Amino acid sequence: MLDIQTIREQPDRVKQAMLHKGEKETSIVDELLVLDKQWREAVAATDRLRSESNQKAKEIGTLMSQGKKAEADELIKFTGESKEKIKDLEEQLQMLTAKRDLLLYRIPNLPDDSVPVGHSPEENLIHSTWGEPISNQEWRRPHWELAEEKGWLDFKRGVKVTGAGFPFYVGPLARLQRALIQFFLDEANDAGYTELQTPFFVNEDSARGTGQIPDKEDMMYVVPRDEFFAIPTAEVPVTNFHRDEILKETDLPVKYVAYTPCWRREAGSYGKEVRGLNRLHQFDKVELVHIVHPSTSYDALESLRSDAEQLLRKLELPYRTLLMCTGDMGFTQTKKYDLEVWSPGQKRWLEVSSCSNFESFQARRMQLRFKNIEGQIEMLHTLNGSGLALPRIVASILETYQEPSGKVLVPTVLQPYMRAKELS
RNA sequence: GGAGAGGUGGCUGAGUGGUCGAAAGCGGCAUCCUGCUAAGAUGUUGAACCCUCAUAAGGGGUUCCGAGGGUUCGAAUCCCUCCCUCUCCGCCA
Numbered sequence: 135m136l137d138i139q140t141i142r143e144q145p146d147r148v149k150q151a152m153l154h155k156g157e158k159e160t161s162i163v164d165e166l167l168v169l170d171k172q173w174r175e176a177v178a179a180t181d182r183l184r185s186e187s188n189q190k191a192k193e194i195g196t197l198m199s200q201g202k203k204a205e206a207d208e209l210i211k212f213t214g215e216s217k218e219k220i221k222d223l224e225e226q227l228q229m230l231t232a233k234r235d236l237l238l239y240r241i242p243n244l245p246d247d248s249v250p251v252g253h254s255p256e257e258n259l260i261h262s263t264w265g266e267p268i269s270n271q272e273w274r275r276p277h278w279e280l281a282e283e284k285g286w287l288d289f290k291r292g293v294k295v296t297g298a299g300f301p302f303y304v305g306p307l308a309r310l311q312r313a314l315i316q317f318f319l320d321e322a323n324d325a326g327y328t329e330l331q332t333p334f335f336v337n338e339d340s341a342r343g344t345g346q347i348p349d350k351e352d353m354m355y356v357v358p359r360d361e362f363f364a365i366p367t368a369e370v371p372v373t374n375f376h377r378d379e380i381l382k383e384t385d386l387p388v389k390y391v392a393y394t395p396c397w398r399r400e401a402g403s404y405g406k407e408v409r410g411l412n413r414l415h416q417f418d419k420v421e422l423v424h425i426v427h428p429s430t431s432y433d434a435l436e437s438l439r440s441d442a443e444q445l446l447r448k449l450e451l452p453y454r455t456l457l458m459c460t461g462d463m464g465f466t467q468t469k470k471y472d473l474e475v476w477s478p479g480q481k482r483w484l485e486v487s488s489c490s491n492f493e494s495f496q497a498r499r500m501q502l503r504f505k506n507i508e509g510q511i512e513m514l515h516t517l518n519g520s521g522l523a524l525p526r527i528v529a530s531i532l533e534t535y536q537e538p539s540g541k542v543l544v545p546t547v548l549q550p551y552m553r554a555k556e557l558s
Numbered sequence: 559g560g561a562g563a564g565g566u567g568g569c570u571g572a573g574u575g576g577u578c579g580a581a582a583g584c585g586g587c588a589u590c591c592u593g594c595u596a597a598g599a600u601g602u603u604g605a606a607c608c609c610u611c612a613u614a615a616g617g618g619g620u621u622c623c624g625a626g627g628g629u630u631c632g633a634a635u636c637c638c639u640c641c642c643u644c645u646c647c648g649c650c651a
Contacts, residue, residue: 143613177608181620188620191632195576206631213631380605501606509587511605 135499136241137513141166151244154251154460166237173230180223187216239348243495245460246432246469252459259459261471264443265452268478268534276479277532278410280540281307286557287411299400299408299415306557310531310544311418311524313551315393318420318445318521322391325441327422330392332371335362340374343500345466355397364397368421369518373496376425380511381504387426387434391521394419411525412484418524424517425502428494431515432469435491439471442487442521448547451530452476454483468493471519475526479533484526489519 141148145167149160190209197206245251250259268274281287286307292300303311323329341347341363346354355364365371372392381388396419400408407413422441424434439455446453456472463470467490474483494513497503503511535543542557549555 139613174608177620181608184621185619187631192577194631198576210631217631 135238135495136243137494137498138170138238140244141238141241142170148241148244151460152242154245155242155463155465156253156461157242162237162240166234166241169230169234169237173227173234176223176227176230180220180227183216183220183223187213187220190216242465243468243492245463245467246491248432249463249469250457250459251461253461254459255462257459258462258472259457261455261457263452263454264447265450265476267452267476269481271478273538274479274533274536276410277477277529280479280536280542281410281532284540284557297415299413301411301414306554307528309552310528310548310557313548314524314527315418315420316551317548319391319393321445321448322420322422322441322521325389325444327389327391330372330375330390332365332368332375332392332394334365334371334394335360336365336370336374337362340370340377343374343377344370344496345499346370349465352401353398355399365394366398367396368392368394368419369423372421372423373425373502373516373518374500376502377500379502381425381502381514383427383504383506386504386514387424387430389425390423392421392423394421409480411529412480414525420521420524422489422519422521425497426515426517427504428512428515431491431493431517434515434517435469435471435489438517438519439473439489442473442489442519445522446473446475446486449527449531449545451527451534451545453486463490466490466492466495468495473520473522475530477526477530477533479536480529484530486522486526486530487520489517491515491517 136148141163145163149163152160152163190213194206194209194213197203197209250257252258278287278289282289284306286304288302288304289298292298292302295302319329335357338347338361341351341354346363346366350366354366356362357364363370371394372390375390376388395416397416400413400415411417422438424431424438426434443453443455453473453475456474458467458470458472470488470490472485473487473489475486477484493515496516497513502514502516504514505511531545532542535545537543544552544555544557
């Protein structure tokens with residue numbers, strides 16, 4: 135959610151940003167400003183009347199204690215009448231607030247000036263590439279073929295037990311995942327992140343805090359009986375950790391890492407894109423979150439990206455980093471990098487991390503603030519990025535470390551965790 | 559899951575219908591004092607929103623005593639629903 139102040143003062147800048155983010159209409163900005171004006175007038179009117187009524191109610195108390203019943207009765211008549219009026223005004227105000235907020239929630243975050251303007255994925259900027267993507271090796275098989283043949287991945291039983299998109303990882307592959315999680319967490323700890331183990335279910339307030347509801351409600355699994363949501367990413371519990379809190383400036387920056395499973399309904403996904411481990415309903419992910427002083431959030435974004443990139447480098451998996459253009463980066467971000475790992479068996483890039491700055495967009499919604507050295511209260515900036523999402527890393531390892539014989543080697547950094555040099 | 563108790567400001571904790579945004583203590587901050595590892599004195603000290611205003615300082619107003627409703631001219635105080643905490647029982651890794 136944007137600061138209403140920004141919209142009041144720079145409506146044209148907001149409209150421009152909306153167009154750059156691919157919105158077709160900017161008229162809601164004007165609608166919002168009209169409503170905002172009405173809302174403020176209504177607030178003023180309500181407050182004035184209430185003030186008057188409060189004043190009189192106090193006098194009644196005094197008069198009563200002095201035994202001046204007749205005078206008190208007259209005032210009671212007056213306050214009794216204003217009570218009705220206040221009720222009407224309050225109803226009006228509530229309606230205006232709801233309408234205003236509805237529009238406010240529909241206005242996207244403003245892209246940073248360093249973000250390329252564009253409307254399609256083709257306009258994303260290739261920020262950098264690392265390693266040599268393997269091509270011309272037709273013998274390399276996609277991970278699902280190899281892994282199912284070896285019995286390391288069991289989709290069929292996953293379907294039997296739960297449904298599509300809930301595979302079993304068996305033996306070496308289960309251990310590879312555990313090794314990756316451990317490796318990612320250890321690296322993050324070394325880089326100064328505080329590890330959190332979080333709830334895997336959250337309540338409605340938390341889902342709203344990070345913006346999963348109202349608009350992305352359909353992505354989450356719901357536990358109706360207890361009104362919980364299965365988390366679609368650790369971002370939800372981790373960022374909500376400090377919801378409604380005022381941190382001290384001296385505590386900043388705050389950096390968290392958390393491993394969690396993630397559940398996503400992924401309604402509407404199908405076909406080649408979702409083969410094998412490419413897209414699942416349940417997957418594991420290690421998530422990095424920064425909560426920082428507003429003046430440092432863009433430096434934090436670079437450091438977050440670099441932390442995630444280091445993991446791929448240590449795993450020796452060729453990857454590229456994209457700077458997402460305005461139209462491809464989503465509603466809540468001001469700047470976003472995607473990390474894509476090369477999948478030589480599928481001959482395509484797979485997104486394994488997405489590092490974003492939200493500035494105060496999430497923080498405002500969550501009332502996540504800090505008290506600065508002068509004692510004033512300001513919104514914090516939040517950032518997050520995957521470090522990293524497991525299934526596509528596993529896919530890429532199965533294809534990159536594959537040998538013509540079908541043997542799969544273990545990346546050097548994982549060998550101590552796996553206590554083995556190859557998967558078997 | 560059953561029975562009981564309770565949820566007040568950064569913390570402890572008073573307050574059971576009117577002058578209570580809330581006593582007191584602790585903590586924090588500021589100043590002063592003291593030459594000794596910290597003590598004392600004085601003052602100050604919650605948040606959100608609206609208006610005023612030079613996007614200053616300051617001022618005015620409204621709301622917030624777990625959350626949401628209700629009763630009342632008036633609610634931290636009374637009633638209802640929900641959430642949470644504690645104690646006992648039950649169950650359980």
